[in-house]
Amino acid sequence: MSARDDMLARIAAALEGAERTPPPDHPYGAVTPLADVAATFVECVEDYRAVVERVAPEGIAAAVAQALSRATRIVVPPGLPTEWLVALDRVEVVADDGHLSADELDRFDAVVTAARVGIAVTGTIVLDHGPDQGRRALSLVPDLHICVVHESQLVGDVPESIAPLRDAVDAGRPLTWISGPSATSDIELERVEGVHGPRTLHVLLVAPTS
Amino acid sequence: MSGTFIGMPKFQTAAKEALGNSQQRRNLQHATHTIREKRARVVEELDDWEGLRQAGADIKDNVLSHLDTYLVQLEESLTRAGATVHWAGDAAEANEIVTSLVRATGADEVVKVKSMATQEIGLNEALEEAGIAAWETDLAELIVQLGHDRPSHILVPAIHRNRAEIREIFLREMGHVGTPPPAGLTSEPRELAEAARVHLREKFLRAKVAISGANFAIAETGTLVVVESEGNGRMCLTLPETLISVVGIEKVLPRLEDLEVFMQLLPRSSTGERMNPYTSTWTGITPGDGPQQVHVVLLDNGRTDALADTVGRQALRCIRCSACLNVCPVYERVGGHAYGSVYPGPIGAILNPQLRGTTSEVDQSLPYASSLCGACGDVCPVKIEIPDLLVHLRTRVVDEHRGGMPSGEEIAMKGAAWMFSDHRRWEKAQKGAELGGRMFRKKDTIGRLPGPLSAWSDARDAPVPPAESFRTWWKREKEGQ
């Protein structure tokens, strides 16, 4: 008997005569009503000591340039809107071709990406690694992550976040849920930000076009 | 490299030793109280926490009562997504599978994401025996590993170490296995974390193979989920060419939508945050992104035995949040090591005897490592009735060791099971023991109990603290705050 058959047989034996519990009657995808989704999102992201700025659609490029004022070399995903980078001055921009090694990525000062969903109540940004976000290593290795989120991408709480992520998962793409910069509380429970992921997370929340 | 739990003395003996360590007790008290308060605050924020807990429990019960169906579905989804699925009946099988997978890559080292399942099976030791170095990359696990130590908490495994000890361990050990810490390293947490960052970065950027566990495995899509804080998980799951994940069979969730329940329950219960810094999901192989060789080892190792126990099976709902540890007055006093397992605290007391059976002394004694105060059951995000399970397992321990002539201890334990099964009786007995304790200050045992309980009390002198019971102590501590 293979381990597989053996395990399945043991499970069947263990469950013999057991009551089979049906899936729960839970209101999946329920909407969390919030007076001001954007304000809640900003407040909760700031709670993690991430930098959050609210910008108008026409202000994205300037805000990106400002956030990169100390960077000299950055990497971007291949599908990032190029208009977000037009205000950069003396910054070398490399679009990822999929071949940069981890070592090479480590030598960039920053990465700029879009996002798929922002969750207000938890202050979370979810990347579904579409073309404007790039492969996972891009938003992981560089020390500064600038992430552009549109207000139209915000949802109230976690239950509403799954539906917009479904397509990416079905297409076999990974997801990265980010809530503030990386952090540890492993030493006497004192929170220290910036362990292995980007030490600085800079979120630009873009208002809808008026 | 790190210590193991083999040949652990029974809980009460180990607990007695731990009780003498007042530094550890202060660290633990600070830690558990801090997390406990944070948890309470973020749980308060949600309108319907009870509804969420119920949903969590119901989803898990649905999974467990259809486990064969969901596992086969998970296997199909994973295979379709390009992953290779392996089945391991026990620790030895799992270790063998992982070792040969690593060997096949030609690598002589792996980076590891903190994983309870791989600790449970002693994977690091097995790899080491095969000449493969396994680098723990979670900061606390790194501290434990470099200190040749054992974990003492599910979430913060090095909670028994203070900053000065951590600094010493880093200075003494880091240089032997990679990038040494900077000269002049102080015991500031920020500096210690930075030393770990630099030390591990070299390993992340070089590693060809990573080993992880998974918090959830979604049957419908074949998606694995790792919940973490530091980003070491993202590093391991993203940069190496080969990823091997050891996943307990009870980790299955039916559908992607079920994540909405658990991604609310877990972070709030575990670290007391609205959300943990990073959660990664991956679905087999994604061309051009992350590991291109993906293996999943489905681990039984006693889980089907737990499943066969109609009362005990609810322990398999556990999502390893550690909330029950943080509210447990026994855990807080004795620490994690006394439980003789990678699963300490109330969950350890109900899980270990089920996963490992009740042949060893430590596993027989674990169901008694509780005052049945009920705090653990109240905080459990998947509504495991921990106190009920403890009582159930106490009876089981007694029944299972009655083959042939019963020993004095067995008869006594039956009486003890009766006593422990009702908290009023237990309190009364403890109160009596306390008075005895005060009268004989020098003696650190409660001495022989009369009648059939004497055999039991001979073996179990430690859990009654020198001069006061956990309950009285607990009350006094609380009032004193």
Ligand code: SF4
């Ligand atoms: S038993 Fe419940 S509270 Fe304890 S670790 Fe498991 S899920 Fe958390």
